[in-house]
Amino acid sequence: MTSIENFPIYELTVGQTASYSKTLTEQDVILFAACSGDLNPVHLDKDFAATTxxxxxxxxGMWTGALVSAAIAMRLPGPGSVYRGQSISFKHPVKIGDTVTITLTVSEIKERVKLVTLDCEAHNQDGKLIAKGVAEVIAPAQKQQVAIGVLPAIVIG
Structure with missing residues (x-):
C-alpha cells in the first residue's frame, strides 16, 4: 500500500508549490456525468459535439475543478486539509486524451486560523493554460502520513 504525507500549517511557506496530473479518459467523462448528473451532450455525444x-x-469544466481538489488532498497541504472555497476561470476545453497538470502555489498563510490561500493553475500537455483560480484551504495542524488504497476497476458498458 502507498502512503502520502501532508504539510501541516507550520511547514508551509509562501511560494511553495506542488503539482498533480491526470489524463482524461472517456471513462472519466462518463463517470463524472453519472455522479454529477450533468448529461450535456457536448460531453457524451460525439455526433452532437461535432456540431459545436x-x-x-x-x-x-468541474472535472478540472475536481483535479484542484485532488491536488489539495493528495499534494498540498495534503491529507487532513479542508477545502473551503474556490474561484476558477476556464480558459480552454479539455478533450479526451489530454493530460491536465494542476499546479498549486501558496500565496498567503494565516497561521493563527490555519487558513492558506493557494493560487491554482491547470495546464494541458502542451503547456496551454486550461484554468486558473484561487483556493482557500484549512491546513492540517499536525503532521500525518496516511495509507491510500487503490480504487477497484470499474467497467462501463
Whole structure:
C-alpha cells in the first residue's frame, strides 16, 4: 500500500508549490456525468459535439475543478486539509486524451486560523493554460502520513 504525507500549517511557506496530473479518459467523462448528473451532450455525444466549436466531446469544466481538489488532498497541504472555497476561470476545453497538470502555489498563510490561500493553475500537455483560480484551504495542524488504497476497476458498458 502507498502512503502520502501532508504539510501541516507550520511547514508551509509562501511560494511553495506542488503539482498533480491526470489524463482524461472517456471513462472519466462518463463517470463524472453519472455522479454529477450533468448529461450535456457536448460531453457524451460525439455526433452532437461535432456540431459545436470544439468538434469533439469535451470534459465537464468541474472535472478540472475536481483535479484542484485532488491536488489539495493528495499534494498540498495534503491529507487532513479542508477545502473551503474556490474561484476558477476556464480558459480552454479539455478533450479526451489530454493530460491536465494542476499546479498549486501558496500565496498567503494565516497561521493563527490555519487558513492558506493557494493560487491554482491547470495546464494541458502542451503547456496551454486550461484554468486558473484561487483556493482557500484549512491546513492540517499536525503532521500525518496516511495509507491510500487503490480504487477497484470499474467497467462501463
Amino acid at each position: 466549436p470544439f468538434g469533439e466531446p469535451i470534459a465537464h
